[in-house]
Amino acid sequence: MVSPIQGSMASRFHLLIFFSLFSYISHSKANTSFRPRALVLPVTKDPLTQQYTTHINKRTPFVPVKLTVDLGGQFLWVDCDKSYVSSSYKPVHCDTSECKLSRSQACTVTCFRSGPRPGCNNNTCSLMPDNPIISTSTSGDLGQDVVSVQSTDGSRPGPSISVPDLLFSCAPTSLLQGLARGVRGMAGLGRVPIALPLQFTRAFGFAAKFAVCLSSTTGAVFFGDGPYVMQPGIDAAKFLTYTPLIKNRVSTAGAYFKGDPSVEYFIGVKSIKINNEPVALNASLLSIFKGNGGTKISTVNPYTVLETSIYKAVTNAFVKHVKDIPRVAPVAPFGTCFNAKNIGSTRVGPAVPQIDLVLQSESEYWRIFGVNSMVNAGNDVLCLGFVDGGLNPRTSIVIGGHQIEDNLLQFDLAASRLGFSSSLLFKQTNCGNFNFKPNA
Ligand SMILES: *[C@@H]1O[C@H](CO)[C@@H](O)[C@H](O)[C@H]1NC(C)=O
Numbered sequence: 081m082v083s084p085i086q087g088s089m090a091s092r093f094h095l096l097i098f099f100s101l102f103s104y105i106s107h108s109k110a111n112t113s114f115r116p117r118a119l120v121l122p123v124t125k126d127p128l129t130q131q132y133t134t135h136i137n138k139r140t141p142f143v144p145v146k147l148t149v150d151l152g153g154q155f156l157w158v159d160c161d162k163s164y165v166s167s168s169y170k171p172v173h174c175d176t177s178e179c180k181l182s183r184s185q186a187c188t189v190t191c192f193r194s195g196p197r198p199g200c201n202n203n204t205c206s207l208m209p210d211n212p213i214i215s216t217s218t219s220g221d222l223g224q225d226v227v228s229v230q231s232t233d234g235s236r237p238g239p240s241i242s243v244p245d246l247l248f249s250c251a252p253t254s255l256l257q258g259l260a261r262g263v264r265g266m267a268g269l270g271r272v273p274i275a276l277p278l279q280f281t282r283a284f285g286f287a288a289k290f291a292v293c294l295s296s297t298t299g300a301v302f303f304g305d306g307p308y309v310m311q312p313g314i315d316a317a318k319f320l321t322y323t324p325l326i327k328n329r330v331s332t333a334g335a336y337f338k339g340d341p342s343v344e345y346f347i348g349v350k351s352i353k354i355n356n357e358p359v360a361l362n363a364s365l366l367s368i369f370k371g372n373g374g375t376k377i378s379t380v381n382p383y384t385v386l387e388t389s390i391y392k393a394v395t396n397a398f399v400k401h402v403k404d405i406p407r408v409a410p411v412a413p414f415g416t417c418f419n420a421k422n423i424g425s426t427r428v429g430p431a432v433p434q435i436d437l438v439l440q441s442e443s444e445y446w447r448i449f450g451v452n453s454m455v456n457a458g459n460d461v462l463c464l465g466f467v468d469g470g471l472n473p474r475t476s477i478v479i480g481g482h483q484i485e486d487n488l489l490q491f492d493l494a495a496s497r498l499g500f501s502s503s504l505l506f507k508q509t510n511c512g513n514f515n516f517k518p519n520a
């Protein structure tokens with residue numbers, strides 16, 4: 081489907097001149113009198129699919145486009161086959177600086193489908209949009225269009241601000257399979273120049289940082305540095321502790337170009353403790369070897385997924401620590417469930433042993449309390465919210481949505497570190513508490 085880049089040196093030269101002029105013209109359209117310190121996107125959890133969705137205003141005229149948030153996604157991709165109408169859409173041609181930025185190694189020389197239209201132009205930089213929920217990748221053309229996002233001072237939304245030439249990939253309608261109702265694509269927040277965080281950073285010159293604060297109802301993604309103020313006036317950024325983000329040299333995307341590194345967010349979990357007692361694990365699974373193993377964070381997995389031997393060790397250790405709580409028949413996809421009537425409750429959820437992901441040293445850990453470890457399966461059943469990822473998963477530990485809800489996670493791309501808050505419920509707030517009402 082993708083063909084090698086073609087074109088002589090001479091035509092390449094002309095293209096480059098043309099495109100640098102073009103981007104100069106379009107950048108001059110941007111409103112430079114207002115520089116946001118950060119941007120904010122509201123995020124809603126879809127109860128049916130457990131996906132975290134957001135809306136971005138896109139195209140000319142603007143329409144709200146609903147997207148599933150993919151923390152480890154490579155870029156924004158949207159369905160261009162069905163009713164993509166926009167006077168500001170531009171294809172990104174091969175051999176342009178934008179195409180280079182995307183790390184594409186492919187070019188759609190000729191689009192034989194019904195074109196020209198968004199997603200079908202000749203001589204267009206070609207990418208491989210990925211839907212990790214159905215483990216499917218396709219090819220798609222790189223394009224640019226205007227988007228508009230709310231700015232924020234960290235405590236409230238401010239004026240909406242546009243990025244005239246946001247880079248994104250088109251995808252066929254079929255790639256929307258498995259996504260929540262009304263969703264038209266995925267918002268990739270990965271560690272790569274054309275994912276949304278670094279594009280916003282380049283457009284507005286704010287810090288190369290973004291933060292996610294998800295909840296079971298509504299939450300937010302912030303682009304730029306804190307404060308990230310949750311009602312009643314609590315700056316959640318104050319509670320962050322930091323751990324290095326680990327590089328994985330081999331892509332973990334569904335499809336990728338040769339030599340691409342992973343754009344997902346890996347952290348160095350060294351061991352796991354339950355009630356301060358280490359769980360015996362095969363430590364080699366926790367490090368990354370030839371792209372396999374290690375621990376990453378994902379918003380497209382509703383629950384944390386553990387390689388089988390880790391899953392067994394963690395659940396057995398947990399059960400040992402709660403001997404006095406009666407077990408009940410497991411409710412899929414979980415394997416360990418309890419009678420909720422025998423479990424007390426605390427400010428941070430069910431009173432169960434805390435689970436610590438121990439990081440670069442014994443004193444650095446991400447503590448998981450009952451509200452993040454246990455899942456209410458109805459009928460007075462509480463289940464340990466981890467699932468068995470099988471014997472040879474690509475990544476040994478995938479920290480999923482339920483475990484990061486009401487935790488602030490800040491991804492500092494310049495310093496290559498993750499700031500994590502543990503449960504904000506301890507701090508008398510939560511991720512649903514950002515005040516999305518603009519100033520009157
Ligand atoms: C630029 O943004 C500022 C702040 O929102 C606004 O007051 C101003 O009118 C805008 N200027 C243009 C030319 O759009």
Ligand SMILES: *[C@@H]1O[C@H](CO)[C@@H](O)[C@H](O)[C@H]1NC(C)=O
Pocket residue numbers: 190191192194195196197200201202
């Ligand atoms: C692409 O080029 C081919 C051959 O020159 C032409 O037939 C076709 O109409 C063009 N398609 C688009 C989408 O411009």
Ligand SMILES: *[C@@H]1O[C@H](CO)[C@@H](O)[C@H](O)[C@H]1NC(C)=O
Pocket residue numbers: 362363364365
């Ligand atoms: C530990 O995991 C590694 C990597 O999967 C595997 O090669 C090794 O056999 C495992 N060791 C034990 C004792 O299970």
